[in-house]
Amino acid sequence: MNDVLKVFARPQFPHAVLVHVELSALALLIAVAIALPVALAVNRSSLGTAVAVNIGNIGRAVPSLALLALALPFLGFGFAPSLVALIALAIPPILINATTGLREVSKEVIDAARGMGLSGWQILRGIQLPIAAPVIFAGIRTSAVQVVASATLATFIGGGGLGDLIVEGFQKGDTPVLLAGALAVAFLAIITELLFGGLERAFTPAGLKVAQKRQKAR
Amino acid sequence: MIEFKEVSKIYPGAQTPAVKDLSFEILEGEICVLVGPSGCGKTTSMRMINRLIEPSSGEILIDGEPNTKMSGTALRRKIGYAIQQIGLFPHRTIARNIATVPQLLGWDRERIRRRVDELLELVGMNPADFRDRYPSELSGGQQQRVGVARAMAADPPIMLMDEPFGAVDPITRERLQDEFLRIQENIKKTIVFVTHDIDEAVKMGDKIAILEQGGILAQFDSPENILTHPNSEFVASFVGADRVLKRLSLLRVADMRLDPADGADDLPTIDERLTVRDALSQIVGVGATGGIVERDGERQLLTIKAIEGLLKDSGSARG
Secondary structure, eight states: OHHHHHHHHSTHHHHHHHHHHHHHHHHHHHHHHHHHHHHHHHTTOHHHHHHHHHHHHHHHHSOHHHHHHHHHHHHOSSHHHHHHHHHHHHHHHHHHHHHHHHHTSOHHHHHHHHHTTOOHHHHIIIIIHHHHHHHHHHHHHHHHHHHHHHGGGGGGGTOOSTHHHHHHHHHHTOHHHHHHHHHHHHHHHHHHHHHHHHHHHHTSOHHHHHHHHHHHHO | OEEEEEEEEOOTTOSSOSEEEEEEEEOTTOEEEEEOSTTSSHHHHHHHHTTSSOOSEEEEEETTEETTSSOHHHHHHTEEEEETTOOOOTTSOHHHHHTHHHHHTTOOHHHHHHHHHHHHHHTTOOHHHHTTOOGGGSOHHHHHHHHHHHHHTTOOSEEEEESTTTTSOHHHHHHHHHHHHHHHHHHOOEEEEEESOHHHHHHHOSEEEEEETTTEEEEEEOHHHHHHOOOSHHHHHHHOTTHHHHHHTTOBGGGSOOEEOOSOTTSOEEOTTSBHHHHHHHHHHTTOSEEEEEETTEEEEEEHHHHHHHHHOTTOOOO
């Protein structure tokens, strides 16, 4: 155990954590910036929604390691190709949840809103987005945890991060180093889960929480 | 006043029109019920008034002006809108739901707050108990009340109501209908009311427009005239074989001229607030030939004969 702590004390350790967090956060941010506008854009068309959901599902089926391997021949080694691969990994859950979440806002609610004279933009911003918020944030949370875990693999194409420690420990047969890397990744993933779970709750409108509670009580 | 001028609607890809050459006028302060079997275009017709649907040809005038004169959203903010599924916003409190249109119109907070409380009281809900609740905490009947209150929020001269009392049990529906008619007596809105239920149409309408398949206006007239003089097989069968009884439900015992009753102690007592139809049911139900109505401390006699007399006199007043 002491040896593991010694690894944490290494001068390179904070850097590895930083790269890992940076890689994950950036990938997630860019994925949100891509997936959300797409979801909003296809919102009014059932064909667009179907296409987006299917692309999302196909994207989801591709394993993370395969994505990284795919990035290698086209983009080479380093941080940037790892980032691209992680973005590709992060988009599907966000895209699927955002499109279906917006779609599932009941037709009657939208009809009532239109009938009272809300504009398309007002319906989207004031009605659809708040009602879909919990579903959208659940998608972002899934993506975030997945990205943090998968960023470990970036080491294989020279992306850095905590994966470096695991590979180093593995190659040298150095269990404390291996463990330190694995523990740190697990810890980061848990923190991410908690953080985004909190965000999800924070962005769930009070009225929907009341509705959820009542549904459970039934 | 709302005027349909040869309005037709053909949906893209459809073989037959949903609404065909519809022309009629809805007078100010009247409830006009659009009624007919499913697929008769009644909802489509209603939704063309506030341009949720645009007609393929013809035009709709509101107070003499084509409804295309302003933008769809601006138009819709001036017309109340209530639907069967209610469509309350689940993430907003009852107060904010009701405040939807006033907020869009930029009313100040204090005015909105007062209006919300006023409307909650109008529909029989205690503002202190309900304004901060969420839709999911309300019963079906309460939700429909809020839906109607929301439609009335900005005091629009015209209201469109698509089966607004459809999603509740019959007893609640009857109560909501009565309450709404009572409210309408004071507010005198021009109301377009869609239903598939002829009984509701007869009860709610000052005028009834019966539509048949393909969006053709089969008859447009007062409930009395439709019940006494259906102008086609279709209308006669749609209003039903019991149309004579339906006419009686338009009249209340209180509106009948009755003679004093002498003796006749074995007859049932009839509440004068009942519809004549319900009174008849009570009389026949106990096997009597008449009943006693207590009015202004006087005992009066209501006979089946008197009720028959009512049916011959087609120009009778509404209750």
